[in-house]
Amino acid sequence: MDKWDKRNRPTRLEKRFEFETYQETRDFLDSLGELSESKKIFPDISFGKTYVNITLRPESEEKDAQITDLENKFATRIDGLLD
Amino acid sequence: MTNTPTPSSKASDQTVDVSPVKNSSTTSKGTKVNRDARTKSSGSSTANSINKPSSAKRPAGKGGGIVNESPKNAFGYGATPNQGIALGMIETRGMVPAIEAADAMTKAAEVTLISREYVGGGYVTVMVRGETGAVNASVRAGADACERVGDGLVAAHIIARPDGEVEPVLAPSGAKRRY
Numbered sequence: 391m392d393k394w395d396k397r398n399r400p401t402r403l404e405k406r407f408e409f410e411t412y413q414e415t416r417d418f419l420d421s422l423g424e425l426s427e428s429k430k431i432f433p434d435i436s437f438g439k440t441y442v443n444i445t446l447r448p449e450s451e452e453k454d455a456q457i458t459d460l461e462n463k464f465a466t467r468i469d470g471l472l473d
Numbered sequence: 474m475t476n477t478p479t480p481s482s483k484a485s486d487q488t489v490d491v492s493p494v495k496n497s498s499t500t501s502k503g504t505k506v507n508r509d510a511r512t513k514s515s516g517s518s519t520a521n522s523i524n525k526p527s528s529a530k531r532p533a534g535k536g537g538g539i540v541n542e543s544p545k546n547a548f549g550y551g552a553t554p555n556q557g558i559a560l561g562m563i564e565t566r567g568m569v570p571a572i573e574a575a576d577a578m579t580k581a582a583e584v585t586l587i588s589r590e591y592v593g594g595g596y597v598t599v600m601v602r603g604e605t606g607a608v609n610a611s612v613r614a615g616a617d618a619c620e621r622v623g624d625g626l627v628a629a630h631i632i633a634r635p636d637g638e639v640e641p642v643l644a645p646s647g648a649k650r651r652y
Contacts, residue, residue: 412620416613423609432559432605432633437616439626451634 394446394465401456403446403465407472412439421471431464444468559605560635560643561612563619564598564627570619571597574626581614582607588645596627600643605633 394405409415415437422444426432434445446465448455561584565571571589579586584603592598601611612629620626635643 416617419613423606423613426609427606432609434633435609435612435629435631437629439620447634 396457400453401448403457403461405444405465405468407442407444409440409442415440415442418442418471422468425464425467425471429464429467431460433464558634559603559608560632560639561601561603561608561615562598562630563612563615564592564596564629565619566595566597566624566627568597570622570625571599573622574615574619575599577618578611578615582611584608584611588643590646602643 394403396402397404407418409418419435419437419442422435422442431446431449434447436443436445446457446461448457449460561578563571563574563578565574575586575589578584578599578601582603584601584607586599587602588598588600590598590600599615601608601615603611608631612631616626616629632639
């Protein structure tokens with residue numbers, strides 16, 4: 391789980407992915423979409439032409455919810471999309 | 474005709490940074506852009522759309538954006554009973570890519586176009602709501618469509634579970650074209 395930032399208030403995992411072209415960005419987004427559909431985990435996504443910012447929030451909506459193995463594993467899977 | 478300030482100066486009642494258009498033909502073309510947003514407004518609303526808000530014909534709390542005429546949710550804003558909660562937004566530079574994005578988004582997946590905002594400086598933001606997977610696919614399609622049009626895509630954002638407190642912000646402000 392390389393370079394995912396764990397942030398607080400509220401607790402979340404964030405990572406920025408950079409790409410050379412918009413096509414690469416789109417390919418990554420398509421892969422991410424398929425992964426999200428298969429795992430039923432939908433992170434917040436912010437993107438432009440050559441970057442994608444992903445925010446993974448705890449599945450629980452409680453105020454003090456913490457990042458669990460579920461989110462950590464999903465983050466690892468996202469990293470694997472670039473391999 | 475005088476413009477009497479209303480007790481509640483809602484954004485939908487305000488013209489922002491725009492000189493009133495007096496040419497009726499030009500105005501009627503302009504109102505066509507918001508044809509779907511104005512609730513079955515008649516042609517005589519031409520002047521009304523500039524000097525007098527057609528608030529009587531618009532759902533309460535609604536602005537001039539593209540809205541879904543459907544039962545209101547708990548926050549008083551239009552939402553279909555089956556509307557998902559995920560929110561997708563695309564910001565473009567210019568109106569043409571914004572329309573292209575909105576068209577592509579609504580064609581790509583089962584989403585509802587809830588808002589089009591002129592945010593100043595030539596930037597336009599369009600927003601959709603729906604199920605998370607649908608919004609994901611929709612925003613990607615919209616970004617694809619507008620990326621090659623004009624100055625194209627500025628930014629896109631997807632919030633899977635917006636907090637309820639955000640709902641009032643998502644309603645169209647009704648602000649007219651800004652320069």
